[in-house]
Amino acid sequence: MPQYRVVNSDQLQTFTNGYFVNNIEFDKQHIWHPYTSAVNPLPCYEVVGAEGVELTLASSEVLIDGMSSWWAAIHGYNHPVLNDAAHKQIEAFSHVMFGGITHQPAVDLCKTLLNMVPAGLERVFLADSGSVSVEVAIKMAIQYWACQGRPEKSRIVSPRNGYHGDTFAAMSVCDPVNGMHSLFEGVLNKQIFAPAPQTRFEQTFSEDDILPLEDIFEKHHHTMAALILEPVVQGAGGMRIYHPEYLKRCRQLCDTYDVLLICDEIATGFGRTGKLFACEHAGISPDILCLGKAITGGYMTLAATLCTEDVALGVCQGEPGVFMHGPTYMGNPLACAVANASLSLINENHWQQQIPAIEKQLQSELEKCADLPRVADVRVLGAIGVVETVNPVNVAEIQRHFVKQGVWIRPFGKLVYIMPPYVISAEQLSKLTHAIYTALK
Numbered sequence: 537m538p539q540y541r542v543v544n545s546d547q548l549q550t551f552t553n554g555y556f557v558n559n560i561e562f563d564k565q566h567i568w569h570p571y572t573s574a575v576n577p578l579p580c581y582e583v584v585g586a587e588g589v590e591l592t593l594a595s596s597e598v599l600i601d602g603m604s605s606w607w608a609a610i611h612g613y614n615h616p617v618l619n620d621a622a623h624k625q626i627e628a629f630s631h632v633m634f635g636g637i638t639h640q641p642a643v644d645l646c647k648t649l650l651n652m653v654p655a656g657l658e659r660v661f662l663a664d665s666g667s668v669s670v671e672v673a674i675k676m677a678i679q680y681w682a683c684q685g686r687p688e689k690s691r692i693v694s695p696r697n698g699y700h701g702d703t704f705a706a707m708s709v710c711d712p713v714n715g716m717h718s719l720f721e722g723v724l725n726k727q728i729f730a731p732a733p734q735t736r737f738e739q740t741f742s743e744d745d746i747l748p749l750e751d752i753f754e755k756h757h758h759t760m761a762a763l764i765l766e767p768v769v770q771g772a773g774g775m776r777i778y779h780p781e782y783l784k785r786c787r788q789l790c791d792t793y794d795v796l797l798i799c800d801e802i803a804t805g806f807g808r809t810g811k812l813f814a815c816e817h818a819g820i821s822p823d824i825l826c827l828g829k830a831i832t833g834g835y836m837t838l839a840a841t842l843c844t845e846d847v848a849l850g851v852c853q854g855e856p857g858v859f860m861h862g863p864t865y866m867g868n869p870l871a872c873a874v875a876n877a878s879l880s881l882i883n884e885n886h887w888q889q890q891i892p893a894i895e896k897q898l899q900s901e902l903e904k905c906a907d908l909p910r911v912a913d914v915r916v917l918g919a920i921g922v923v924e925t926v927n928p929v930n931v932a933e934i935q936r937h938f939v940k941q942g943v944w945i946r947p948f949g950k951l952v953y954i955m956p957p958y959v960i961s962a963e964q965l966s967k968l969t970h971a972i973y974t975a976l977k
């Protein structure tokens with residue numbers, strides 16, 4: 537292994553021999569990135585600053601961010617209120633174990649969350665990432681039934697095209713094709729998959745959408761612990777937007793057949809779809825709710841699994857009487873403090889004007905993409921805009937185009953999509969939609 541000295545990109549010209557490499561080159565040789573090959577990675581861009589809705593690259597190019605760093609940075613980058621919360625907490629204490637200890641940032645966060653979420657959710661488990669919050673939700677559901685003397689109720693049902701994270705239990709309920717289940721056959725739990733709902737948000741609900749799921753409930757309810765789904769918007773499993781009536785029917789089926797409903801709002805939570813939580817489009821409340829991503833405004837990793845009093849009591853009755861889960865960084869005070877600042881910004885309710893304005897603009901400006909021969913579909917809900925292409929896009933090539941246009945958009949497969957920070961201006965948003973149009977023209 538050579539002794540590397542990593543230098544800044546601006547020194548690229550100065551050091552060119554094998555031992556002195558710039559950041560991009562070192563990265564390419566040694567660092568894994570999400571969903572890529574280590575040996576033949578896609579090109580990477582080095583960010584040296586982020587402010588408002590703009591990312592600054594080492595090359596000095598400034599890009600308008602269309603991704604909110606994967607649904608998270610909803611208030612924009614380098615936000616004074618979030619910075620201040622982080623600074624204040626770091627001066628007090630950054631972390632203490634949560635076993636046997638509590639603290640103001642965690643108490644404040646859980647109070648605020650309980651005031652925001654749909655009715656009936658009473659207990660909060662603080663997890664350290666979205667995937668872990670899904671693990672916790674699934675574990676709760678299975679333990680709940682085991683503690684009722686019904687251990688055979690252990691399988692999880694999920695619509696296809698779902699995405700719930702990359703850890704093993706979460707992966708087992710992701711879309712079996714996108715989630716590459718064949719690769720992990722024999723290791724992944726065999727869950728039950730229903731066809732993905734087809735009725736679009738704005739269409740009249742078709743009963744055909746729910747029939748296959750009704751059939752599954754009828755046949756398998758005695759072995760089913762929970763139904764897990766992303767309410768109204770399926771994210772990384774296909775960026776699909778479906779009719780809220782489907783969600784309403786899911787709630788009814790769960791009630792009728794004694795199956796818990798887990799709503800994964802890690803992507804949709806905190807205003808993104810035009811409601812504070814996507815569940816509200818259907819006026820339902822889940823038994824278990826997963827939150828993450830935007831909870832800290834994109835500052836650091838934190839997630840939460842909330843459940844009803846009934847689920848909490850059920851999980852903790854009889855033997856073993858406890859819930860055996862406790863991440864080292866559970867309730868991290870620094871993350872909780874920033875989350876409290878992020879939620880206080882959300883609770884100022886500017887999103888209630890911002891999201892409909894973004895939605896309207898996305899609808900009018902992305903519409904013309906539908907006429908392009910390379911485009912199969914355009915769909916918009918809240919501050920989410922999706923252009924689905926006929927064939928998968930060349931990510932490296934299209935990304936180069938986007939960077940040249942001064943925008944940051946990261947497509948995958950056939951999906952060119954944006955979910956910008958809520959604070960984006962109309963001109964900035966136009967640059968994003970224009971870049972998508974010109975990329976696909």
Ligand SMILES: *Cc1c(COP(=O)(O)O)cnc(C)c1O
Binds near residue numbers: 667700701771802803
């Ligand atoms: C991102 C995401 C997850 C996983 O969250 P991580 O923090 O990446 O582990 C789970 N479910 C949904 C719906 C997501 O969008």
